[in-house]
Structures are given as structure tokens and as C-alpha cells.
Amino acid sequence: MSEAGLELSPAELAQRIDTFWLGFREGEAELVRQPVREQVEKINEILEESLDGLALEMSAKDGDLQVDLIATAHGAKDRFPLLMDFVKRAPPLKHYTLTAFRARTESPDFPIRMDGFELATSEVLIGHAADEGQIGIEIMFAREVPGDMQDHARNMAFIMLDHVLGEYDFAVKVGFVEFVDAFSDEVLGSTPLDQFGAVLDKFWTNELGHTGLFPSGEHQWSVMNVVFGNGEDGDGEEDDGTGDEAIVTVNQSANAVAARPDLGHAIELRLPVDDHAALDRAREVQEQIATRLELQHAGILSHTVVRNGWRLANYYVGDLPAALSVVDTSLRGTSFTDVELSNAFDPSWSKYFNFAG
Template identity: 35%
Template sequence: MSADIDQDDGQTVVPLSDPQAETFWREFSRQLPQLQTLDGQGFVMEANELLHNYAPGLSIELEGVAKEAGSKLVISAHGNTAEFENAQVLVRNAPQLQNFTVQAYRSRTLGADFGMRMEDFELTSSDVLVGYYDAGGITGLELAFAKPIPSDMMGHAQHMSFIMLDHVLGEWDFSVRVGPVEFVEEITNGLNGPVKLSEFPAVFDAFVRQTLGRTYEYPQEQDSRWLSLEVRARDTDEDAPPDILSFHDSANAVATRADLSYFLEWRLSFDSQEQLDQVRDVQDALDTELAHHQRGILVFTRVENMSSRVAAFYVDDPAHAQQLAQQLAAKHAKGIKAELNLSFDPAWNEYLSLYGAIHRRGEDA
């Protein structure tokens, strides 16, 4: 059961801190016995009234019956990826609750063949046709209609199609793993498909796994594939040395995994070969520590201007990864200037922009 929430995607997202999330859950737990006396709709409305004091862009949805074991609390950001980090913070701080599990993001609707009605206009998921393609490491879509749509209903039909996509694929897959979506009169020749939207989930999963290479299994060291490239910016002096990029091509297997949503960029400066070796060793040590329990993965390194080396990771817990980096730098890289930047990047834009460019280059070669 869900609440109808008006969402303004253009609003500024206020980050939710761990202490704020903990405070919410303490108050929620205190009110839970009273909430469980309400019917499903009442439970959702009261729970969201409380939640919106802390995270107005998120909502709680109830799957199951609040008084019965096996029920689920779903923290939804309504597909607004700017709020996804807050959803993860809220779930990460959730306590053990009797009768409930807590998860981030709406799951797929069981049974993808369903219909919607809006202003006396009805559309089913079988009325929407999908063409799909590799859009640089993510899935691009073309949507067309299998039946005539009145011109005054076209906007409604397109809006309904987006809602159906969200239900059919689930909030994470649609928001993070789908890229460009375009409505067309007919699916372009040469694209995969067309397939009915009602039949698309299994097709989508197979395409992501087989064509995009997303097994979501952490690559083993002995099987990892690295590419080495020289990179030169367009406005760089021709006599200046190129940057050296080492790209972890095998990391594509886990790209967009929900538990590896934070991009960490760790830049250390050097002014001699001895310091470069020291920088490389300390960054590799962070890679080893994170990989040991699959809490992060090194996705590329880049030597810039023969004066600094950047190591880029995707990690599960930014505070844990930052603390590890600082400890390693203090122990093994004293006196070396270090700069560490963290950002929330669930779609792996930093990695996939390079992945797409490198593989397009390979295809054009």
C-alpha cells in the first residue's frame, strides 16, 4: 500500500544525516504500537507524516499487514535519484523491527501485465512496445504504442507508460539502469525488440546480463581485465606528457550495484619516482582492504601531468572508506599531499562515461 505524494524533483534535496535517521527510527519505534492499530492506509499516512519531518522527499510504503510477521516497509524516493542517498541512509540506520523488514526502493510489480485508467482513457502494459539498445553501458529505450492513441490523450498515455515502466522494472532498475527514453511512432529498425512492456522484465534482465555484461558478481583478481591508455585533453600542449589511464574493464560486471553507490576519488601528489611508487603502494593497499570483504572496487587510476596519481573506487560506506584512506595515508604516505573526494553516484556515471568512450573507440578502430 502506498501514499500519493506530490513530488517536486526540482527542489533542493537536504541531505539526511545518520543521527537524523536514528532519531526518526526511535520516534517511529515509539509510535509503532499505535500505528499497528490502524488500517493499512492509516498506517501509511501517519508514518509518512512523521517521516516528512526528517526527509520530505521520501515515503514509506507498506507491503503486507502491519500486525503480521513478514510485512515490509519500503522506503521510496518516487524515482527521484537525487533522493536515493537519503533512502539508503534511512535504511542503513533502520533498527530490527518486530514483524517488519525494511528495504530501499520499490520492487517490481508481480505480474507485469496490468492496466491503468486516467480520465476515462485506459492503457495496458501490453499496449506499450519497447525497443532497447546499449546506450554506452546503460539501457536506452524507445517506446511506441501498439494501438491508436487519440491526440488529446497522447500526453496522458506517455505519462502512464512511465508509471508502468517504474512498476514493471522496479524503482532502482528504471531510475538507475535505464538511460535515454524516447517515444516514437514506430520502433527504429535495428534495435532489439519490439517487445510488449508486459513481457519486458525478463528480456531486460537478459540484455543487462548478456549484452551489457552485468553479472553483479565481484570480479576475481585472476580474471580481472585492465586496459592502459594514454589520454590527452584537447587544449593540452602537444609537448606535454599525456595522462596515463589504467582502466578496470572487469569492474563493469558490478556497475550500478546498489551496495556500491559511492564514488571515491583519492588524489596523491608526487615529485619523484620514489614518491610515485609510494603513492601507488598506498592506493593499492586501499584497494586490497576494500576488496577483502567486497566493500569497494578500484575502477581506474590516472597519472596526471606526471605530478599526481588518482585512484577511483566505488564503495559501500563512504565514512568507512574515507577513514581507511586517511589511516593508510598517515601510516605509509607521510608528507605527501592527499585530496579525497566522495560523491553519491548510483548510476556509475563516472565509470560508465569512460567505459562507453573506450569501447566506442575500440569499435571505431
């Protein structure tokens, strides 16, 4: 990974972002008067040196003094937090309007031509199915594709999906992607790609139940016993192959806000529970944190895991520093001295769907 990679501290990344925008704003008046192609090349050359994996695209014509800037991570989810911070820290600009992520195209029926081969979105068929909280898709071509163009056509289909669904939705809401000669029995419907955006939205909300509406009242919970030891682990612990059993409690009501863009960070809080009294204290503290987050719709408790003498509580939040402050405040004055706290960017809620899917 480059020097500008993910290993840099948050403070170092913030400094690089601020330095980039300071230079951008100082040269803005001169930059906007250059041909669009030269603007794009110049700013991305500078951006690549300091913030690897991010890029800026432009929607403008030569001579325009008002330019739409689109910040993209080319669909790489591990760069999304950096991208969102990059946009959040941008200063007011006179000639440029900045947005995060490539948006869906307003004209999804389009062809693209690459290396002499042309393919239209109407010639790409999408079969969709549920995939552990996401939408899995199978792809077929509705026209003959020469054998030596198969890989090329598949690459073109990925580019089309990014434009039709938008960068964020394609990366976060879509699960498996498979190219097939015939749709499998799991497929629930077939749609030309140029019409698939509306199908995805409807399936996401109506069938998967991700309405985006924060649950009110008493949440619905389910309890299950899970035996680990088959090389799989859903609570963040390293699987030691011992076949130990865990009690998992899943907030089914949280499904409504699963993968919401403002709830993309997962916080795991582990507290030691050596006896029933400690288990009750851990439950009380972790539920108190949930209440504080949920009252402000700042986060939600998605599931808990009791395993190997620990009780894990997993929260999905938007403002990570603010949520960590809530956790810290709630732990003060408690008897817990051995505490494990971690966080990860998990916009597809994979930790949750390990158990709820």
C-alpha cells in the same frame, strides 16, 4: 531545497531518522489499528517534515496487524543513500516489515486508468540498446493514443516502468528513455513492457557483462590517452579548455560488478606526482588500498587518471565510512602531504563508464 534537504550533515540526518523511528515505534500499536489510508497519510506527513523526498507505502488491508512497509524515494537517485540509511537505522517493529525501494510487481501484465484513459503494459512496446554500460530504451505505443493524451500516456508509461522493473533497477540500470514513432537502427529488439523485465536482466548480464560476480585473479586493464578541453571531463576536474592530455587506465574486469547495489559509492583519491618517483609511490599506495578493499570484496579500483601532475584513483565501495578508513590508514606514514579525497554516490558507475563505455 527544503530544510530537510541534502544540505544537512550526516549526523543531523541520522538524528532525524532516529527521531522519526522512535516516534513511529512508540505509536506503532495505535497506528496499525487505523485504516490503511489514514496510516499512510499520517506517517508520510510526519516523514515529509523531517526527511524530504522519502515516503512510505503500505501493502495491507484495513484490519491487518502485520503490514508490509516499502520505503521509496520515487526514483530520485540522489535520495537513495538517505533511503538506504533510513531503512538500515530502523528498529525492530512488531507490526511492520520494512524494505527499501518499490519491488518489481509479480504480475507485470496489468492496465492502469488515469483521468478516463486506460493503458495496459502489453500495449507499451520497449526497444532496447546499449547505453554506456546501461540499457537505453525507446518506447512506442502499440495502440492509437489521441493527440491530447500523448503526454498523459507517456506519464503512465513511466509509472508502469517503475512497477515492472522496480524502482532501483529503473533508476540505476536504465539510461536514456525516448518516446518514438518508430524504433531506431540502434534498437536490438522490441518487447511488450509486461515481458521486458526478463529481457533487461538477460541483456544486463549476458550482453553488457554485468554478472555481479567479483573478479578473481589478475584483472584485465586497458590504457588510453585522453585529451580534455572540449567541455567534457571524466575525472572530476573542472575542464579549463586547455586541451591537456591524460593517461587513463581502466579496469575492464570491474565491469562484472558495475552498478552492483552494494558498490554504489565512488571514492576519488588524488595524489601529487611531480616526477617518476612520486608517480611510483602514488601507484603503490593506491594499489595497496585496492588490494585491501578487494580482498574483502568491499570495493574495487575501477580506473586511474594521470593528469596535470596528479594521479587519480577511483574506487567503488559499499560501506563508505569503512572504505574511507582503509584509505586513511594506507596514507599514514607516507610522504604525501598534499592529498585530495572526495566521494560521491554513483550507483550507475557513470565515472567509470566515462572511459569504459
